[in-house]
Amino acid sequence: MSATKLSVKHLLGIKQLTPDDIQLILHTADQFKEVINRPIKKVPSLRDITIANLFFENSTRTRVSFELAERRLSADTVNFSAAQSSVKKGETLIDTVNNILAMKVDMVVMRHPNPGACVFLSRHIDASIINAGDGAHEHPTQALLDAYSIRERLGDVKGKKIAIIGDILHSRVALSNIFCLQKLGAEVMVCGPRTLMPRYISSLGVKVEFDLRKALEWCDVANMLRIQLERQDIKYFPSLREYTMQYGLDMPTLRSLGKEIIVMHPGPINRGVEITSEVADSGQAIILDQVENGVAVRMAVLYLLAGRMQD
């Protein structure tokens, strides 16, 4: 790793990051992971920095993880949720954000249902923007914490075979993971029903597989995605039961592979749909490691972007 600074001022997506940027974030996260396992988990790195967490869409893990990361770095924070805001009275995104920035905010963490909302915002305001998920577009910090967790468990991401399985069409996690894992030298496969596979997917240089068993036999890591019913305006498969029969991961299938693969899930899990509880709670699943690593990775992102603010 040669970079000491990020090449970007905002974290809008993994697409804009260089492999060196990603390595720098993962390396910095190693140091913050050590910090958050100390008895005193707080460092003064972002004292005097104010961060607004703007959530226009529901979140548990990402919101709590960012808030915790900001507190661990001693930043001042303000939390905004669209459900209790003047957005409900018709205020535009730019007006909402400009009003918050008028209160002297330095960084904005934003989740928004519309793809490109963070890119749009970055063209209109001076604060540093972090995309916490924009529609079915990107979820960069999820991909970074996923890569960190694979590296932690397998020693490296380079050369590893990662299968992303499930609702690829509606998933921002899939797109950010594909960009991130490829930039780190992994081989990536996507697997799911034909109706949930975007037409452009092979142009991203991934393997495409429609048979779950074949994907599992190929991979070192299976990243099981949730069926995003909230983004599905039509029926993409006959029933959840049928989906589970074809693409659900259970313990007998895992055991029958004759090798130990790692199981990941970005959450929230639909237990009994994409994976059974037995798989989710097994030693092969690193789902809670992903959540724990999310705090260290987000601390690294905030710290490195704050470093760019002085440029």
Ligand code: CP
């Ligand atoms: N993984 C993830 O983004 O979860 P939340 O929607 O709960 O933030």
